[in-house]
Amino acid sequence: MISAARETLRAVLAMARATAHEIFNLLTPLMGRLALLLQRAPDPETRRLLESALRSSESIQRIVEKMTQITGVDHAPRAADPPDRSGLR
Numbered sequence: 001m002i003s004a005a006r007e008t009l010r011a012v013l014a015m016a017r018a019t020a021h022e023i024f025n026l027l028t029p030l031m032g033r034l035a036l037l038l039q040r041a042p043d044p045e046t047r048r049l050l051e052s053a054l055r056s057s058e059s060i061q062r063i064v065e066k067m068t069q070i071t072g073v074d075h076a077p078r079a080a081d082p083p084d085r086s087g088l089r
Contacts, residue, residue: 020068031054
């Protein structure tokens, strides 16, 4: 019984690690492109929408980082930090 539970846990952890890896692979270019678009945003409304999308991406990044901590992955890639946006307004 314990052996079956261990195997199930291992399978779940492996799936969580693989999922986190795939999400990071998709998230990294997404965040980079959002940051670039934000730098070139032509108007306040566009900037507001891009900032919202970037914040949502950062939230996803934090969730996936927590997943990797729980599964014991200590080498999960981190999406590139977006450039400083403070001077864009």
